[in-house]
Amino acid sequence: MQGAETVVTEGRTFPPLGPKTNSIQQVRYVCAIGAMHSASAIPWVIPITHCGPGCAEKQFGSLAMCNGFQGGGYGGGAVVPSTNISESEVVFGGENRLRELIRASLKILDAELFVVVTGCIPDLVGDDAGAVVREFQAEGVPVVLAETGGFKGTNFTGHELVTRAIIDQYVGEYAGGRTPGVVNVWSMLPYHNTFWQGDLSEIKRVLEGGGLKVNILFGHESEGVSEWKRIPQAQFNLVLSPWLGLRTAQHLEGKYGQPFLHLPIIPIGADETSSFLRKVVAFAGIDPSLAEEFIKKEERTYYHYLEGFGEFYSEYFWGMPAKFVVVGESAYNLALTRFLINDLGLMPGGQFITENPPEEYREAISREFRTIADDVVTHVAFEEDSYRIHTLIRQSDFGQKPPIILGTTWERDLAKEMRSAVVEVGFPASYEMVLSRTNVGYRGAIALLEKIYTTVVSGTA
Amino acid sequence: MRINLDTPVVESREQRLGTIIAWDGKASELSKQSEYARKSCASGCGEKGRRLCEMKGPFTQGSVCSEQMVECQAGHIRDAVLIQHSPIGCGAGQVIYNSIYRNGLAMRNLPVENLRLISTNLKEQDMVFGGVDKLEQSIRDAWERHHPKAIFIATSCATGIIGDDVDGSARKMEGELGIPVIPLHCEGFMSKHWSTGFDATQHGIMRQIVRKNPTKQEDLVNVINLWGTDVFTPMFKELNLRVNFVVDLATVEDLAQMSEAAATVGFCHTLSSYLAAGLEQEFGVPEIKAPQPYGFPGTDAWLRELAKVTHREELAEAYIAREHLRVAPRIAELRVLLKGKKGFVSTGSAYAHGIIAVLRELGVEVDGSLVFHHDPIYDSQDPRQDTLAHLVDNYGDVPSFSVSNRQQYQFYGLLQRVKPDFIIIRHNGLAPLASRLGIPAAPLGDEHHALGYQGIINLGETILEILSHKKFHEDLAAHVTLPYKKWWLDQGDPFLLVKGD
Incomplete structure (x- = not known):
């Protein structure tokens, strides 16, 4: 949806909004150096930032604090070393300063791996950070470099740069065999996805329930760099997102001859989760009986709770939203939209994909939304600028009741204005406390229902 | 050392004031070493040849940049828009400062809304080719979307290095739109301390917004603050004065009328130094030359000076007497409740001087403090504003007084030195470590909380509240691993790796 094209959502026509410009008001992603969080998301790994004095703090304050109050973890937040570049490094180069900082970090910080990430300044003034990092690597120091200059991409593309840096510079070559039934999981973006910790735990739990051994790689359920070292030994890679992780999986396929399974839909609810597990188990070629037993048990619990919910859902007096809008990155947007359409029977009122996915993936993303259900028309809009998104939502006709908005803090004012409710499900979620909560799988779906309908009910009186 | 409003680029703190970001010693010693800056400085002696000894080391953790302070000032003006001329990463701050803006508005009983920051999203x-076209586009977008009363532009490290002509674009767009379009030069690498970002914002406001032909309002007082609770209106009512809050949560008209005020005050000289001195120099609005309003002597002197400048001495004396009587009983009780407790203050520079005073009024022991920077002098160069000397003279020395721009790795050792029962913080990043050591923190998000006579009571009550959190932090401390090596934690000297220059 480019330029002054007419926007079509749910078969309705929005008036033209004027051409898209470069402006981004109310950011929904940050720059590539934000992927320092992909390093600190791995247990005992600490990023080292070679950048201006505010970059590390901004990314941390934004992604980890004002987004679910997640906290920085062991090696994130205010722990992160930074060269805090000043004028002299701009003029004379910052390689010596970086060398000095890495050396000092080794002395002071206890990490199994350091990941050096660069900001705009070194990438503009032409620091050869690679040469500096290679000096340490030659000494056997566990340190890798990802060039994540802010103008080069987003924290999504930066995530794959960090991932690839660890694989190529730390995991390294591998010539041995692969272990059947072991899977590496590449899914949501740590920290940016407010619920990544709980979600990854649930995904791991489900896969293990099906008899797989899981390298979850990020979050406290990962074993850290030893798990990363075992990546090449896994039978296959699972990319569980519309596009993030695909490049990594393709790279691993080329590097280790390791196959990958791409499932764009992060499962929410029993139907989706059971089907997800069956697909992975089939791909792995392991005995499905364990999975079937697990599914049976999980579904019994799931439908027990759903039955309770059903009483509320069928006879709650005071009205409920019939439509919903999702404003968020493609992975969660697709997962939530499918669940709300297919499992709850809600009607989509606008799905805004906000992470600026690379052009090459956009058609495939749109197709996923078009094929959610035979009887529901869902159109997506790729929009990054909240002003445009909010204008499009305001101009929509939602019928007799406003929709429930699954979005971010940026939608709080809009929801108030529309007398609607907002559930903050993505970055930035500055008015949500999120620790282990999940929205995916069997357990997450129930928690999501609780959250959505607590919000709806508590707004009624 | 005059403030120079002729150029669009503000002179950094270190250039103007000799600011340092790393030092360790006694408060009295730092005060003494800072004397050079104010000695016989009746006007403009500015001994730039002399400076404080500053330490520098190989290990540094992420600090804060000037652009962030521009976001939290220019980005919080209610009818303006701030353009971030930068790659999208600087826009990460929109999330942080939106959260602050919304809660600040709520605290001030103003309608809560999202802030209006637009990133030019440079790629x-x-x-290679420059970003001024995108800057002009975003300025036009800002105008079409919000019809603001002013548009500010924050530069970034990237635009500073590629050399975009931001001033030229601003001039052009100001002509086109007919509202002030104000470039704020705040590249992070240009200053070692973020407080230069305050000055950059205030510089732009004085150059392009403040009314040049003011009509004096004899009862109006500029209060340079952030978003804190309005404790000033009731206080000023006693003196028949009106409050003009700037810069955060102000309107462009509030900023324009600063030149019409009878005086300027602030809650913290670190924040207000440049603007208050500039308003006096350029527009003849007197800055209240007094210690900050913390603790009894500070608040007394501050009120008396304000009263003298605005000719309300009798009202002030009556108010001071009433307030002393009013707060005395509860303060006496708090002193009993807080007896033997040890506090540690880690906040901005001048603010820390005030907070330590309040703690000592409450009988709390303060053996250690960490300030994020130190200005040997403020822009007024007036000895009556020497907040550190005021602290040492009135309340005695602080044995472990350290300057460190929020370096968490040093904070561990600083806490070991004095073993406080609680800490007081404003910026984030230090309390998480204290918490992992079993020490609770009082975050003063409301910067007015400890101000004035009532502030002594407020802070005492807050300390009692957070001391009760100790159970939580001690439990946590028993179950976490710190990311620092044992070798480092065992060092007695947090400044081991840094040396004087």
Whole structure:
């Protein structure tokens, strides 16, 4: 949806909004150096930032604090070393300063791996950070470099740069065999996805329930760099997102001859989760009986709770939203939209994909939304600028009741204005406390229902 | 050392004031070493040849940049828009400062809304060909979307390096739109301390917004603050004065009328130094030359000076007497409740001087403090504003007084030195470590909380509240691993790796 094209959502026509410009008001992603969080998301790994004095703090304050109050973890937040570049490094180069900082970090910080990430300044003034990092690597120091200059991409593309840096510079070559039934999981973006910790735990739990051994790689359920070292030994890679992780999986396929399974839909609810597990188990070629037993048990619990919910859902007096809008990155947007359409029977009122996915993936993303259900028309809009998104939502006709908005803090004012409710499900979620909560799988779906309908009910009186 | 409003680029703190970001010693010693800056400085002696000894080391953790302070000042003006001329990463701050803006508005009983910041979202090709076209586009977008009363532009490290002519674009767009379009030069690498960002914002406001032909309002007082609770209106009512809050949560008209005020005050000289001195120099609005309003002597002197400048001495004396009587009983009780407790203050520079005073009024022991920077003098160069000397003279020395721009790795050792029962913080990043050591923190998000006579009571009550959190932090401390090596934690000297220059 480019330029002054007419926007079509749910078969309705929005008036033209004027051409898209470069402006981004109310950011929904940050720059590539934000992927320092992909390093600190791995247990005992600490990023080292070679950048201006505010970059590390901004990314941390934004992604980890004002987004679910997640906290920085062991090696994130205010722990992160930074060269805090000043004028002299701009003029004379910052390689010596970086060398000095890495050396000092080794002395002071206890990490199994350091990941050096660069900001705009070194990438503009032409620091050869690679040469500096290679000096340490030659000494056997566990340190890798990802060039994540802010103008080069987003924290999504930066995530794959960090991932690839660890694989190529730390995991390294591998010539041995692969272990059947072991899977590496590449899914949501740590920290940016407010619920990544709980979600990854649930995904791991489900896969293990099906008899797989899981390298979850990020979050406290990962074993850290030893798990990363075992990546090449896994039978296959699972990319569980519309596009993030695909490049990594393709790279691993080329590097280790390791196959990958791409499932764009992060499962929410029993139907989706059971089907997800069956697909992975089939791909792995392991005995499905364990999975079937697990599914049976999980579904019994799931439908027990759903039955309770059903009483509320069928006879709650005071009205409920019939439509919903999702404003968020493609992975969660697709997962939530499918669940709300297919499992709850809600009607989509606008799905805004906000992470600026690379052009090459956009058609495939749109197709996923078009094929959610035979009887529901869902159109997506790729929009990054909240002003445009909010204008499009305001101009929509939602019928007799406003929709429930699954979005971010940026939608709080809009929801108030529309007398609607907002559930903050993505970055930035500055008015949500999120620790282990999940929205995916069997357990997450129930928690999501609780959250959505607590919000709806508590707004009624 | 006059403030120079002729150029669009503000002179950094270190250039103007000799600011340092790393030092360790006694408060009295730092005060003494800072004397050079104010000695016989009746006007403009500015001994730039002399400076404080500053330490520098190989290990540093992420600090804060000037652009962030521009976001939290210019980005919080209610009818303006701030353009961030930068790659999208600087826009990460929109999330942080939106959260602050919304809660600040709520605290001040103003309608809660999202802030209006727009990123020009520069990409790799813009680094080669320049980004001014995108800047002008975003300025036009800001105008079409919000019809603001003013548009500010924050520069970034990237635009500073590629050399975009931001001033030229601003002039052009100001002509086109007919509202002030104000470039704020705040590249992070240009100053070692973020407080230069305050000055950059205030510089732009004085150059392009403040009314040049003011009509004096004899009862109006500029209060340079952030978003804190309005404790000033009731206080000023006693003196028949009106409050003009700037810069955060102000309107452009509030900023324009600063030149019409009878005086300027602030809650913290670190924040107000440049603007208050500039308003006096350029527009003849007197800055209240007094210690900050913390603790009894500070608040007394501050009120008396304000009263003298605005000719309300009798009202002030009556108010001071009433307030002393009013707060005395509860303060006496708090002193009993807080007896033997040890506090540690880690906040901005001048603010820390005030907070330590309040703690000592409450009988709390303060053996250690960490300030994020130190200005040997403020822009007024007036000895009556020497907040550190005021602290040492009135309340005695602080044995472990350290300057460190929020370096968490040093904070561990600083806490070991004095073993406090609680800490007081404003910026984030230090309390998480204290918490992992079993020490609770009082975050003063409301910067007015400890101000004035009532502030002594407020802070005492807050300390009692957070001391009760100790159970939580001690439990946590028993179950976490710190990311620092044992070798480092065992060092007695947090400044081991840094040396004087």
